[in-house]
Every structure is written in structure tokens, then in C-alpha cells.
Amino acid sequence: MSSEFNRMGISDPEVETPVPKHKVSPQLNRWSRARAMRSGRKLGGSSCKVSVAERNREVGRPLGSSVSISSSGSEEETVGKAIYMVSDGTGWTAEQSVKTALGQFEHCLLDRGCPVNTHLFSGVDDVERLIQIIKQASKEGAMLIYTLADPSMSESAKQACKIWNIPSTDILSPITEAISSHLGITPSGIPRGAPGRRNSYLGEDYFRRIEAIEFTIKQDDGAMPENLHKAEIILTGVSRTGKTPLSTYLAHKGYKIANVPIVMGIELPKTLFEVDQRKVFGLTINPNVLRSIRRERAKSLGFCDEIKSNYSEIDYVRQDLEYATSIYALNPVWPVIDITAKAIEETAAVILRLYHDRKRKCSMPRISKRY
Structure with a gap:
């Protein structure tokens, strides 16, 4: 030995x-x-x-x-x-x-x-x-x-x-x-990021991610709707359906993301319907789960009782989701993803699979509109 x-x-x-x-x-x-x-x-x-x-x-x-x-x-x-x-x-x-x-x-x-x-x-x-x-x-x-x-x-x-x-x-x-x-090729055996390696950390992918992150931050929560045509993926959904964290996660993977909130009584930007509709994705969630999330959010922001009741009471939450559902029904091209039991990584994986399938025009037959 x-x-x-x-x-x-x-x-x-x-x-x-x-x-x-x-x-x-x-x-x-x-x-x-x-x-x-x-x-x-x-x-x-x-x-x-x-x-x-x-x-x-x-x-x-x-x-x-x-x-x-x-x-x-x-x-x-x-x-x-x-x-x-x-x-x-x-x-x-x-x-x-x-x-x-x-x-x-x-x-x-x-x-x-x-x-x-x-x-x-x-x-x-x-x-x-x-x-x-x-x-x-x-x-x-x-x-x-x-x-x-x-x-x-x-x-x-x-x-x-x-x-x-x-x-x-x-x-x-x-x-x-x-x-x-x-x-039929021998691997280089060189670690990623090693000096002299072509695809180093400061290579093309790195700068693409930085550009995507900067774009995504500027487009958060419906800002600058005139730039929606520059986004690769657009997320829509009511408040607290995870649009911002999901956008950030996808941006770190190098995708330019815009997210547009759906709010009752406020019209969605016209540019949302003028861009390629295949890159728009709707998000939904179980009303009881959304109510709990909104209650915690209202508490952390110190909302007064009147705003808190409007924002996080179950009846208002259901109306909010029903309004979003009616918009999704008018735009059947948008896939609707239920995030209730999904981690951010799982939701992102579904979106990227659909996104790339559509780009390659090899989408699998769809059993349901919801994912």
C-alpha cells in the first residue's frame, strides 16, 4: 500500500x-x-x-x-x-x-x-x-x-x-x-476561466449576461413599454406572481426580460400587443397562496388597513386573478404558467423550453394551455 x-x-x-x-x-x-x-x-x-x-x-x-x-x-x-x-x-x-x-x-x-x-x-x-x-x-x-x-x-x-x-x-x-x-474530439482538460482560455469568464457569454441584466432591471414592473420589442421574453401577471425574481433569474442566464403587471382598471400598454406574441408568457397562482403572499407583503410595507384589505383580501385577490384570466383568454397564443407549486428554476425551465421550441418551430403538441 x-x-x-x-x-x-x-x-x-x-x-x-x-x-x-x-x-x-x-x-x-x-x-x-x-x-x-x-x-x-x-x-x-x-x-x-x-x-x-x-x-x-x-x-x-x-x-x-x-x-x-x-x-x-x-x-x-x-x-x-x-x-x-x-x-x-x-x-x-x-x-x-x-x-x-x-x-x-x-x-x-x-x-x-x-x-x-x-x-x-x-x-x-x-x-x-x-x-x-x-x-x-x-x-x-x-x-x-x-x-x-x-x-x-x-x-x-x-x-x-x-x-x-x-x-x-x-x-x-x-x-x-x-x-x-x-x-470524436479530445477534451482540453483546461478549467473554465483559466488564463488563455478562449471562453473565459470575460468572454462573449459574460458580456451578454451583463447586458441582459441591465436591460431587465430597466424594464422591471412595466417600465419603458416602448422597449418591449427589444425583449426576448415578456412576462405578464398580477401583483406578487413572481415576475421580478423570475425576470432576474432568466436575465442571469443571458436573456433580455421585460415584465408587465396586470392591474384592474389600468390598460395594458399597446406595445405589448404589437410585439411578437410568441414571446409573451402569462403567470398565474392559486388565490389562497397569493392572498398569503400579499398579506406578508402588505405587512412588510406598512400598508394601512384599508389598502391592506383591498390588496390582500380573498375576494379582491380572486377578482384580480379572474381579470388576468380574461386577458389570457383573449390572447390564446400566450402560454399560461401556474407558479403555485413551482420553484423559480422550474418555472424558468418551462418558459425556456417553450421559448426555444417556438424559435426552432418544433413545439410539441400541447395537452393544456396551462403549464
Whole structure:
């Protein structure tokens, strides 16, 4: 086994070798200090001398447990599992993948008090730092999720996790290899945003997103209706149907978004009906849910009782939604999306699918006008 470590340039895990202070990862060090303070342990030097796993072994606790000190001075144990996310870039892919996957365990994580601690290590571009993180993961009993474009870095992570018996998942390599095989092209192995890479963070996509965000901010809440023809997607709906946050989310993906509120007694701008109607989308919501949202909004804005009752009472809410429904009925080309049980990401996914299907003229047959 020692020969395997030597070939990779990794010290044997059974032999503790001191790491020079100047080579300790600042991010790892900060995290270790935070864990130490939460566990009530004293700090020695720039990093913790005793890991949580070692402390747990001393007192017979399972791996993944952490200890906090209550106000009375007694120890309170919180059993949780750690997930390390390692990336040679920003770590966005790894972070979003883990976040999406954890969504499948909400029934356990929330209802049964089974905490999970996630820790992101971004910009990991040398093997030495990678190994430091993996060694720490081994001590903490953590799982490792990594997105490393450099094949040698990815292989080092794989082998180190195998040697130290760390559960791990390589997110990037399988899909990269599959696409490489399909296209018949060898991947570059260069991380996104690396110096000299053509599609860097300051490339065409970056500036397109900035332009889209600036446009979307200026077009928020029906402002500047004369510019609706410049928008790629137009959202309509009554107050508090999530038009602004949805617009912002889509703008960060590089789409120029305008949103137009539907208000009883106020005519919609004529330009809304003069633009390409295939880029207009209507939003609706369950009246009871909308009533709750509006009540909280009215409370936060300090509305007086008269305005509050008009704005958030169920009868007025229903009239508002019925008025919007009548407008949607007069414009059957507009898809109507019910956002009641949807996250912003889900609503955005529906809109983008319909938007691109229409652009390519390959729309699937529609069972219902509502999505």
C-alpha cells in the first residue's frame, strides 16, 4: 500500500507528516477554525490540532458528529454528515449538483433532523492542496464530490479517495468522456476561466449576461413599454406572481426580460400587443397562496388597513386573478404558467423550453394551455 502512496506523491495516512504553515489552504484553515469554535475546542496555531473525527473516536462518537457547548456549559451532540465539494473553477457545477441531489432527501433532512454540512473548495488547481483537502475529508468522515477538468487532477482525487476509503463522486469526467466519444474530439482538460482560455469568464457569454441584466432591471414592473420589442421574453401577471425574481433569474442566464403587471382598471400598454406574441408568457397562482403572499407583503410595507384589505383580501385577490384570466383568454397564443407549486428554476425551465421550441418551430403538441 505504501508504494501506491509513493507513486502518487502522497504520504502514508497512517504516518502524520507535519504540513508547513505557509502551505495550509486558507479556506481549509478558516473552516477548521470555525469547526473548532463550534466544538468548544482550543485553537493551536493557525489550524486545529485535533480533528472532529479524532475527538469523536476519543469519546466513542460516530464519524460525522460535531459537538457544541450549550449556554449551561454542557455538550450537545449534533449528528451530521459532511460533504466536501472540490472544484478547479468556481465550484458552481458541483454546488448546484449537490443542492439538487439533496432536494431528494428533504423528507429526512428537514423532518427528522438529519443535518448535512456542505463545504465548497473552489480554485483547487494543484495536487498538494487537493491532497490536503482529501486528508481532512478522511479525518472528518466526509464524502467528496469533485469537478476537476484536468484528467491528472481527477485521477489523483480518485486514487486518493480509494486509498483513504473516502466515498466520492466525479461529476465532470463521465459526461466529458461521453461527449468526447460522441464528438470524436479530445477534451482540453483546461478549467473554465483559466488564463488563455478562449471562453473565459470575460468572454462573449459574460458580456451578454451583463447586458441582459441591465436591460431587465430597466424594464422591471412595466417600465419603458416602448422597449418591449427589444425583449426576448415578456412576462405578464398580477401583483406578487413572481415576475421580478423570475425576470432576474432568466436575465442571469443571458436573456433580455421585460415584465408587465396586470392591474384592474389600468390598460395594458399597446406595445405589448404589437410585439411578437410568441414571446409573451402569462403567470398565474392559486388565490389562497397569493392572498398569503400579499398579506406578508402588505405587512412588510406598512400598508394601512384599508389598502391592506383591498390588496390582500380573498375576494379582491380572486377578482384580480379572474381579470388576468380574461386577458389570457383573449390572447390564446400566450402560454399560461401556474407558479403555485413551482420553484423559480422550474418555472424558468418551462418558459425556456417553450421559448426555444417556438424559435426552432418544433413545439410539441400541447395537452393544456396551462403549464
